[in-house]
Amino acid sequence: MLNVCLSPPFLEPFPQDENDEDPIFPVSLYNNSIAEGTPPTTSVARITATDEDSGEFGTVYYSISNVDSAGTNGTFSIDETTGVVRTNGTFDRETFSGPYIITVRSNEPKLTVI
Numbered sequence: 001m002l003n004v005c006l007s008p009p010f011l012e013p014f015p016q017d018e019n020d021e022d023p024i025f026p027v028s029l030y031n032n033s034i035a036e037g038t039p040p041t042t043s044v045a046r047i048t049a050t051d052e053d054s055g056e057f058g059t060v061y062y063s064i065s066n067v068d069s070a071g072t073n074g075t076f077s078i079d080e081t082t083g084v085v086r087t088n089g090t091f092d093r094e095t096f097s098g099p100y101i102i103t104v105r106s107n108e109p110k111l112t113v114i
């Protein structure tokens, strides 16, 4: 007779990653200039941030939190996934010569509401 000893199945789940890392912006200041008459939707900067978490926890979403100076919010827009900042309108030096100070922030992963 052969005795077979079966070990219990490994019940411990694989450790799941936690959202315990914040996005890091390796470059904290982008200094770009915009030519007068630049058409709307022109790309003026690409912001990047990295998050060491895996999967959705490591996905960075970008948004503009503030546009300072005489520029009003809405002068620029940012692609929430690529970080590309684009112009929303045209610029006239006689009206405002800048600088525009755009503050970009990263969002926590979005909650999916079903």
Ligand SMILES: [Ca+2]
Residues within 6 Å of the ligand: 019, 020, 021, 022, 023, 051, 052, 053, 057, 058, 059
């Ligand atoms: Ca994270």
Ligand SMILES: [Ca+2]
Residues within 6 Å of the ligand: 017, 018, 019, 020, 021, 052, 053, 054
């Ligand atoms: Ca983690």
